Amino acid sequence: MNARPLIADVPAPLPPPSVWLLLGGFLGAVLLNVHHTALWCLPLALAAVAWRARSLRVAPRLPARCLRIGVAGLLTLAVLVGFHTLNGIEAGSSLLVAMATLKLTETVRPRDWLIVLGAAMFLLLAACLDGPALWRLPLYMAELWVLCGALYGLGAGADAPPMAALLRRSALSLALALPFAVLLFLFVPRLSGSFWAIPQSDQAFTGLGDEMSPGSISQLTQSADPALRVRFDGPLPPAAQRYWRGPVLHHFDGYTWRRLRPDLGRAPPLQFQGPVYDYEITLEPTQHNILIALELPQGVPDTLPNAYPNFDYQLIDPAPVSRAVSYRLQSYLQHRTDEPLSAAVRRLDLQLPPGRNPRSVELAQSLRAGAHGDRAYVDAVLDYLRSGDFSYTREPPLLNLDSVDDLLFRTRQGFCGHYASAFVMLMRAGGVPARVVTGYLGGIWNRYGEYLYITQSDAHAWAEVWLDGRGWIRIDPTAVVAPGRLTEELDDLLPTAAAGGRLLLNSPWIVNTVQAWQGLSAWWQDEFIGFNFARQLGLLGRLGIRNHDLQALALLLAAGAGIWLALIAWGLRPRAQPGSDDGLSRSWHALEKKLRRLAPPRAAYECPTDYAARVGRAHPELSATLAALARRYARLRYGPAPGAAQLEQFRRAVRLLRLRHRPGDYRTASGSRTRASSSAPPMKNTSSTRIDRR
Amino acid sequence: MNPLDETLAAIERVILGKGQQVRLCLTCLLARGHLLIEDVPGVGKTTLAHCLARVLGLEWTRVQFTSDMLPADIIGVSIFDRDTHKFQFRRGPVFTQLLLADEVNRASPKAQSALLEAMEERQVSVDGVTYPLPEPFYVVATQNPHEQVGTYGLPESQLDRFLMRVTLGYPDRASERRVLLQGERRELLNDTPAVLSGAEVLNLQLRVRLVHVAGALLDYVQALVARSRLELALGLSPRAAQGLLRAAQAWALIHGESAVLPEHVQMVFPAIAAHRLETRQGEAATHGSELADALIKAVPVPV
Numbered sequence: 001m002n003a004r005p006l007i008a009d010v011p012a013p014l015p016p017p018s019v020w021l022l023l024g025g026f027l028g029a030v031l032l033n034v035h036h037t038a039l040w041c042l043p044l045a046l047a048a049v050a051w052r053a054r055s056l057r058v059a060p061r062l063p064a065r066c067l068r069i070g071v072a073g074l075l076t077l078a079v080l081v082g083f084h085t086l087n088g089i090e091a092g093s094s095l096l097v098a099m100a101t102l103k104l105t106e107t108v109r110p111r112d113w114l115i116v117l118g119a120a121m122f123l124l125l126a127a128c129l130d131g132p133a134l135w136r137l138p139l140y141m142a143e144l145w146v147l148c149g150a151l152y153g154l155g156a157g158a159d160a161p162p163m164a165a166l167l168r169r170s171a172l173s174l175a176l177a178l179p180f181a182v183l184l185f186l187f188v189p190r191l192s193g194s195f196w197a198i199p200q201s202d203q204a205f206t207g208l209g210d211e212m213s214p215g216s217i218s219q220l221t222q223s224a225d226p227a228l229r230v231r232f233d234g235p236l237p238p239a240a241q242r243y244w245r246g247p248v249l250h251h252f253d254g255y256t257w258r259r260l261r262p263d264l265g266r267a268p269p270l271q272f273q274g275p276v277y278d279y280e281i282t283l284e285p286t287q288h289n290i291l292i293a294l295e296l297p298q299g300v301p302d303t304l305p306n307a308y309p310n311f312d313y314q315l316i317d318p319a320p321v322s323r324a325v326s327y328r329l330q331s332y333l334q335h336r337t338d339e340p341l342s343a344a345v346r347r348l349d350l351q352l353p354p355g356r357n358p359r360s361v362e363l364a365q366s367l368r369a370g371a372h373g374d375r376a377y378v379d380a381v382l383d384y385l386r387s388g389d390f391s392y393t394r395e396p397p398l399l400n401l402d403s404v405d406d407l408l409f410r411t412r413q414g415f416c417g418h419y420a421s422a423f424v425m426l427m428r429a430g431g432v433p434a435r436v437v438t439g440y441l442g443g444i445w446n447r448y449g450e451y452l453y454i455t456q457s458d459a460h461a462w463a464e465v466w467l468d469g470r471g472w473i474r475i476d477p478t479a480v481v482a483p484g485r486l487t488e489e490l491d492d493l494l495p496t497a498a499a500g501g502r503l504l505l506n507s508p509w510i511v512n513t514v515q516a517w518q519g520l521s522a523w524w525q526d527e528f529i530g531f532n533f534a535r536q537l538g539l540l541g542r543l544g545i546r547n548h549d550l551q552a553l554a555l556l557l558a559a560g561a562g563i564w565l566a567l568i569a570w571g572l573r574p575r576a577q578p579g580s581d582d583g584l585s586r587s588w589h590a591l592e593k594k595l596r597r598l599a600p601p602r603a604a605y606e607c608p609t610d611y612a613a614r615v616g617r618a619h620p621e622l623s624a625t626l627a628a629l630a631r632r633y634a635r636l637r638y639g640p641a642p643g644a645a646q647l648e649q650f651r652r653a654v655r656l657l658r659l660r661h662r663p664g665d666y667r668t669a670s671g672s673r674t675r676a677s678s679s680a681p682p683m684k685n686t687s688s689t690r691i692d693r694r
Numbered sequence: 695m696n697p698l699d700e701t702l703a704a705i706e707r708v709i710l711g712k713g714q715q716v717r718l719c720l721t722c723l724l725a726r727g728h729l730l731i732e733d734v735p736g737v738g739k740t741t742l743a744h745c746l747a748r749v750l751g752l753e754w755t756r757v758q759f760t761s762d763m764l765p766a767d768i769i770g771v772s773i774f775d776r777d778t779h780k781f782q783f784r785r786g787p788v789f790t791q792l793l794l795a796d797e798v799n800r801a802s803p804k805a806q807s808a809l810l811e812a813m814e815e816r817q818v819s820v821d822g823v824t825y826p827l828p829e830p831f832y833v834v835a836t837q838n839p840h841e842q843v844g845t846y847g848l849p850e851s852q853l854d855r856f857l858m859r860v861t862l863g864y865p866d867r868a869s870e871r872r873v874l875l876q877g878e879r880r881e882l883l884n885d886t887p888a889v890l891s892g893a894e895v896l897n898l899q900l901r902v903r904l905v906h907v908a909g910a911l912l913d914y915v916q917a918l919v920a921r922s923r924l925e926l927a928l929g930l931s932p933r934a935a936q937g938l939l940r941a942a943q944a945w946a947l948i949h950g951e952s953a954v955l956p957e958h959v960q961m962v963f964p965a966i967a968a969h970r971l972e973t974r975q976g977e978a979a980t981h982g983s984e985l986a987d988a989l990i991k992a993v994p995v996p997v
Contacts, residue, residue, distance in 0.1 A: 585997060588997055589997075602997075603991070604993075604994035604995065605960075605990055605991045605992070605993060605994055605995055606995065607955065607956045607957040607960065607995050608995075608997060609955070609957055610957060634955045634956075634957075635953060637908065637910060637996075637997070638906075638908040638910060638911050638953045638954060638955050638956070639906055639908065639952065639953040640906050640908075640953070
């Protein structure tokens with residue numbers, strides 16, 4: 001048979017199903033990256049895909065080479081201008097989208113398609129790196145499914161089966177690959193280090209920041225984005241004591257509180273009191289390097305060995321939190337210190353902008369005059385806030401530059417930031433060192449995941465004041481103004497316009513669903529995304545491998561992969577041909593097996609009678625018996641449906657066929673004598689029509 | 695003696711040493727197919743065709759095809775009758791049970807195409823009137839291979855209408871000696887009796903259809919046909935597949951079998967496939983028989 005020419009001058013065009021899958025896969029990859037690529041990427045890719053789809057019907061006129069080179073240069077420039085770099089996940093993905101789109105406009109051969117497909121796969125990888133959230137998982141799976149289908153279509157070339165068949169095959173392959181993925185996930189060593197790290201992005205902070213200007217905010221947005229999750233080993237702290245401490249703000253210019261980062265040495269040592277709480281925090285990316293903790297933690301987390309406590313008891317990690325991190329901490333809710341406040345810190349936390357908020361300074365001085373000692377002064381100011389007809393709102397009016405004056409004497413309404421700001425300012429004006437602490441308050445218990453779930457809308461600001469001989473004390477002025485802020489649902493403070501939606505959101509069914517989803521997401525985050533080397537070793541330990549080393553991992557990996565490959569190979573083993581699984585075929589194959597040593601085996605195209613005749617020519621004494629057997633077989637197989645008795649007869653005839661002397665192998669012994677056994681049943685002599693070959 | 699065996703014996707008395715080809719020819723006619731006998735001049739093509747017509751007891755006409763032949767020379771012509779003032783159709787040589795088309799590739803394509811409708815539809819249309827041809831109706835054509843001077847190759851459409859193409863080849867030594875000894879073969883023809891008749895041939899055609907065909911065998915036939923379409927530029931048509939099955943049935947009948955076996959298909963396959971196959975590279979079908987053999991070897995027999 002003449003071989004088909006494999007390489008033609010003009011490549012046969014891919015059939016439409018393959019092209020659709022390729023285009024769909026490419027577009028899907030671009031869409032998955034749309035959140036971090038340049039704005040022009042999606043329209044560009046859409047245009048190219050549409051043009052390409054049209055070329056299914058109309059022969060495409062590919063753009064000229066110089067035009068393509070020019071556009072490639074322009075797009076590179078666009079990426080460079082937009083991101084100031086070609087590196088990093090955003091710029092890199094944008095560049096990849098641009099170049100793959102251009103490749104689409106010059107794609108003629110399967111090889112070109114393969115490059116486009118490769119780019120799409122790489123884009124999928126980029127999307128996975130940047131978006132590990134659980135809800136994106138189905139999207140990634142679907143994209144992978146389509147891309148693998150496209151790969152199949154590409155491999156099959158012009159003879160590609162319809163789309164459903166491609167997708168079916170792709171799904172099967174991915175299902176078969178899943179155990180491999182699990183193996184690789186579990187046993188490939190999780191090397192940690194900056195080599196693997198994703199380049200940092202410079203996107204804007206969300207949630208807590210380095211500064212706070214309560215007066216500039218007229219509406220506190222309710223962001224349901226997760227901030228952190230906390231799992232406790234023991235009992236939870238009381239609801240009103242769940243202060244999650246974040247950035248501490250020291251510098252005030254009359255309007256804005258700033259963190260500043262002076263290095264003022266170590267914090268005075270603390271004497272911890274009361275119950276200890278063991279917990280593990282999973283912190284969502286914040287892009288700054290402060291680790292959130294419950295009140296005041298003892299020690300540093302083991303998983304972040306470089307973290308250290310700052311002079312204001314903040315845990316600082318040298319690397320900004322750009323990915324979700326988990327760490328264990330121990331915290332106490334009560335603490336004291338007998339040491340005096342260092343002069344530098346006292347200066348920092350007594351700082352006030354000169355000449356600003358004059359009425360408040362006046363108020364502070366008058367309150368201070370009536371109070372004996374710092375503690376009494378604190379109480380006096382709190383009393384003032386409590387009795388001053390202040391109210392809590394999430395939609396406060398804007399304040400002027402003397403923001404504390406404006407709040408205390410004009411608007412008299414605000415949220416936590418306003419009151420913390422005013423309280424600390426009054427403290428400082430009264431000579432008590434004080435600072436604003438931002439963080440989160442409270443959290444919702446997720447009973448599915450058994451953790452405390454804290455969102456960005458739980459963001460809170462409070463104050464800490466220094467009392468000599470007692471140390472820093474937390475004081476929450478908002479609690480004084482609006483005691484419900486600590487215990488009740490904040491949503492009640494929202495304007496009534498949102499009442500309907502609130503009702504819906506509070507229905508138990510929705511709450512349960514949301515909690516279950518959050519629990520699942522947390523599990524995904526903890527067990528999959530957060531599966532690091534330490535967890536890996538822990539898992540191996542549970543599997544009984546005490547000697548943690550890379551060799552053990554490699555062995556496990558190889559063994560698992562080998563077993564699974566063997567299983568797949570077993571599934572792919574050559575099967576008997578269809579229709580040959582009945583007893584008749586088995587009998588015939590048994591006969592062939594018996595004759596195996598007498599003559600070369602039957603070729604696939606050789607008819608049974610021809611085969612019998614060939615063996616008979618080599619061994620004339622068997623000729624008649626074999627011819628009759630083969631004829632009988634042919635009639636049973638190709639004649640009208642045989643009865644069970646006939647089939648059984650044939651089977652017995654084959655079984656009773658004895659080659660009396662064990663014959664030598666035809667390949668070695670040419671003159672061995674064989675004789676048909678007389679125990680073979682007599683064959684009905686059929687009309688011996690000879691069939692001659694032309 | 696079985697009438698079929700008798701028929702074969704009668705033909706083989708005239709055509710010496712060509713048992714296989716004679717069986718194929720008889721198979722072709724029992725399968726209701728037209729026959730193309732192809733070989734160089736002088737190997738007995740016309741004698742074989744002649745002999746077949748006589749032994750089968752069919753009414754037959756011989757037409758020598760020439761390059762200046764017109765369709766009307768085959769089909770017939772309408773003539774104006776002065777007495778009745780009407781056109782009257784005078785039937786041509788095609789109105790017979792066996793049309794012996796000698797040297798069919800000498801005629802112009804126009805004349806060849808006149809045979810087309812007759813062969814496939816077994817009827818003739820002239821001036822809008824359709825005349826059925828007698829039953830059975832066969833065309834047995836002989837031709838010289840293309841390389842001969844002054845010939846027109848048969849178009850694919852017409853080649854496909856011939857169920858079989860049989861090549862005779864030179865006789866073996868013993869047969870040739872007998873030919874030399876016995877003298878003119880055509881004289882022998884006159885002494886050859888008609889073993890069968892038109893009615894008996896029709897009856898045999900019906901019996902061919904009753905030969906059992908198992909599902910496994912249909913699988914095999916389909917696999918062969920599918921393979922030819924996969925591997926070659928010009929594969930086997932559904933008509934060819936149908937003919938292959940019918941011919942295998944006829945072969946089984948001739949050999950006294952009640953069911954078609956794969957070996958029967960393999961026997962008739964080269965004669966049916968060779969003139970229809972064309973390789974992808976566009977080579978002429980000169981290697982058709984090799985292609986057919988290769989196809990047989992490429993398709994496993996279901997056992």
